[in-house]
Amino acid sequence: MVHRASLARLDLPERLRRAWSTLPAVVQIVVAATIAYAICHFVLGHANPLFGVTITISSLGLTRDARPRRVAVNAAGVLVGIVLTELLLLVVGKGVWQVGVVILVTLVVARFLTREAAFAIAAATQGVIVMLLPDPAGGPFVRSLDGLVGGAVALVITALVPRDPLGLARADARRLFAELEATFELLVLALRHDDVKRADAALGRLRGTQPLLDDWAATLDSAVSISRVSPFLRGRLPSLQQQARIHRYLDLAVRNLRVVTRRIDTTIGDGRRRPEVADLLGSTGRAVGALAESIDDVEKRPLARDALSAVARRLDPAVVMPGAVVGETILVLMLRPLVIDLLMATGLEHAEARDRLPSV
Template identity: 50%
Template sequence: MTSPSADRLRRFDRAMRRRLDLKIAATRAYNSVPAAVQIVAGVVVSYSISHYLLGHSVPLLSITVVISTLGFGRDARPRRVFDSVVGILIGILFSELLFTLLGSGVWQLALILFLTFVVARFASPSAAFAAAAGVQSMMVMLLPDPDGGVLTRSIDGLIGGLVALAVTALVPRDPRGLARRDAGRLLSTLAESFQALLDGLRHGDEPAASLAVERLRRTQPLIDDWSSALDSAISIARISPFLRRHLPSLRQQARVLQGLDLAARHLRIIDRRVSFLLRDGIERPELAALLGEFAAGIEMLGASIDDPARFDDAAAAFEKIAPRLAPDLIVPGAPVTETIIVLLTRPLVVDLLVASGRPADEARALLPEV
């Protein structure tokens, strides 16, 4: 039998998990609203053109092309939408031509679906793209012939594709918010990693440094997500009259991303060295103080995403660190193991200065000779 306290703990844990699941689901639904608005706007425009302007009674393909090409994926770049539109239109036209030549039937359906998959995989590496092309080809095969002739469906598909491209620019999703959220997740993980690393150095605690290593290993997927969202934001801002004014700040954010990407790579190397060093259980307050300054500077650099005035604060923090990055200045008479850690921070501070807006040559010139 289990104790009443253990049962209460299990019930509490299940309740917390349900609340967390509901919060995640609600956040996902809320974040999907801009994409849903964009898709609905595209569907309404596409349907109206095909049905009311051209007189097509059931313009199903004009609607499905809009939904398939826009979708709810993170990558909302116009180039991706264009590639999807072209591929699906090729699939529709290809299917209609084969349908005209071969007629209908089970073997014709199987052959056309197979050939559509082959052509779609040739045109794009995306598995979802091939599936969407296959669905469109089956609609061509199974739907009754429209009043305007077989190629009417190709016209509907073309209208849907053009509308999808138009709403990408005129009803943009504005993925800047998604990019900022991804940036926040990365900065939070870096802050947690620094905290564990500093605890290890201050107390001679090797497990704390190992925890920092584990946390830093989680940064690459966060960097990839941020990069994808930022690429989409920049691509959309280039063509959208409503978002073009944000291009300078998005490019600044891209510079910060590049700097933090390089910083995370450097920190993984430094953390592994520190973890090995702390096996002796000895405190290293000098190294903790040095890396604490880096942590504060990176926090300022992250704040500059929302407040560009903080770029100068971050640059000033790193400019203060750089001239002291010589082993004899940080830990006089340090053994080789600690000297290496100080030397590893030199390329780190250069990359962070560049991310803060300083030229690379000027950043390197601040470093002392060793």
């Protein structure tokens, strides 16, 4: 019991961070649901506009993906279920076997309309709710009208009361760059001291970066989509597109760094220290740190480019490790594609980045 309580206390900062990061989405959902309820209840005169409220909540959700397209797909799935069920109610009425008919028809029609399974499940779920609830005052399709209002409000709120897409993207970027910074430090120490344990730790950290890359990609995709439709965020679109470029080439660079790290992990442990390669990786790590700072301050991007260019000019095994055996020089050669990817993340084209490497 004491052990479990200790774990719960240790997990408290993560729980608080998760709750805090969710606040923009919560505010957006609260605003949308309240507006949808007010329109359905006070403007349309519907006593209990259940579907006007629930469709806003289910359409917006708490996921990272808050793109208008995803919101529209979720809203459409709910509306399909409501409208189909109200049509079926006019034809077959209510009852046990009618519930099965509603589920069958909504699932088949939804799968015909789209490949997205979530769309079909939302349609069937809402259909069953419509079937089981008492009929509202006002006649057929009152619930459909409420659902339509809720979906429209969700889409409008996505643009007018957006979550903080730029802030979320920057937070994802910072988490990834923090892992990379720690990885470079471990690799430098591993090479300087012939420390296999540190190389193992670096490789473990790199293997854990893919979820961070995926989170950043999802956040950026959502942020770019919202910024294209939101009048308040359109000015941030260039910054987000630059971030997307950094992410694209950083993803490639991380893949190359994993290959380099695996090579280091299997090469060291022979009692030899490799300060030359450690210096190269240390310089690369500092340049990556400057690239991380350019996420918040674009004026620092040239500093990262210059630092990486300086590393690139040194990537000649004959200069870095003169007279070394082939197995040693391979480590230097393996850094070349890594540095090219990082240079491209700073804004260079492939040919420009490649030209900064010495001929070998």
